[in-house]
Amino acid sequence: MTRQDPKPEDRPRLSDADMLARFQTSKKRPPCSDTLGMRLVEVCQEERRIKMGFDVPQAFANPTGAVQGGFIAAMLDEAMSTCVIIDSNVSMTAPTLEMKISYLSRLMPGPATVEARILKRGRSAAFMEADCFDPSGKLVARASASAIPMPFKRLRYRLMQLFFKRGSVWPLASALDGVPILAGSRIPLRYAPCQHKRDTPPNDRI
Numbered sequence: 001m002t003r004q005d006p007k008p009e010d011r012p013r014l015s016d017a018d019m020l021a022r023f024q025t026s027k028k029r030p031p032c033s034d035t036l037g038m039r040l041v042e043v044c045q046e047e048r049r050i051k052m053g054f055d056v057p058q059a060f061a062n063p064t065g066a067v068q069g070g071f072i073a074a075m076l077d078e079a080m081s082t083c084v085i086i087d088s089n090v091s092m093t094a095p096t097l098e099m100k101i102s103y104l105s106r107l108m109p110g111p112a113t114v115e116a117r118i119l120k121r122g123r124s125a126a127f128m129e130a131d132c133f134d135p136s137g138k139l140v141a142r143a144s145a146s147a148i149p150m151p152f153k154r155l156r157y158r159l160m161q162l163f164f165k166r167g168s169v170w171p172l173a174s175a176l177d178g179v180p181i182l183a184g185s186r187i188p189l190r191y192a193p194c195q196h197k198r199d200t201p202p203n204d205r206i
Contacts, residue, residue, distance in 0.1 A: 013045065013089055016043045016044060016045055019043050019045065019086060019090075020040060020041075020042070020043045022090075023040045023043075023082075023086075024039070024040060032074070032078070033078065036054055036056075036071070036074060036075055036078060037054050037055030037056060037057065038052055038053075038054055038075070038078055039052065039053045039054075039055075040052055040082065041053045041113075043086060045086065045087070047117070048083070048087050048117055048118035049083065049115065049116065049117035049118070050079065050082060050083045050086060050115070050116055050117075051113060051114070051115050051116075052075070052078070052079045052082070052113070052114045052115075052116070053111065053112070053113055054075050054111070054112045054113070054114065055110070055111060056071065056075075056107070056109045056110060056111075056112050057109060058109045060109060061108075061109050064106075065108065065109075066106040066107060066108055067106075067107040067108065067109060067112075069101075069103055069141075072101070072103070072107060072132055072140065072141050073099065073101055073141075073143070075112065075114050075132060076099070076101065076114055076116075076130045076132055076141065076143040076145075077096060077099060077143075077145065078114075079114040079115070079116035079130050080094075080096075080099075080116045080128040080129075080130045080143070080145050080147070081093070081094045081096065081147065082116070083116040083117065083118055083128055083130075084118065084121065084126050084128065084147060084149060087118050087121055087126075088121070088149060091151060091152070092149040092150060092151055092152070093149075093150050093151075093152055094126055094147035094148070094149060094150070095147060095148050095150060096145055096146075096147050097125070097145075097146045097147055097148060098145065098146055099143055099144070099145035100143065100144050100145070101141055101142070101143045102141065102142050102143075103140070103141045104139055104140060104141060104142065105134070105138055105139065105140045105141075106140070107132065107134055107140045107141070108134070110135060111135045112132060112133065112134060112135070112140070113132070113133045114130055114131065114132050114133070115130065115131050115133070116128060116129070116130040117129055117130070121149060122149075123149065124148070124149070125146055125147070125148065125149070126146065126147045126148075126149050127144070127145070127146050128144070128145050128146075128147065129142070129143065129144050129145075130142070130143045130145075131143075
């Protein structure tokens, strides 16, 4: 009998301290995280939550001097997506399907904290919440979101289709936050018919 390697999600988990160190020392940190001044400061896998710190630059301020709401949304989204990645034992990414935000107070440039938590995660959807706090601990904004858990390898394949598909023009981004959509339609790429057999990997199921 051929021995099969365990799925990434089923492999032994790192401790919270080791998981935190892995993210803090990662060399694959996306540029958007640096732009937001993000740093992971706490991981609690048992409670399915994380805490992030942000150094919000003055360049994010609106004409009133407060941080523009879109940047706060990006901070909340960053924290919730990372929470799903850690909850999946770093086997899944989490393209956002929808996000709702309530802005409760102004946030000024400088330090800020976001706490994110998993409400529920299944094979086809994940549901998260996150809170943003100012340096005094005052609640600035609260968000809830849903996302599509997607294996990292599957996402890389989709991006290859995005750039190398022949005879079609694919948009770089979509309303599904990274799930490519057929040009001129609302059909996600994973449901679109392939023009070439080589475009479809063996057992291509999501």
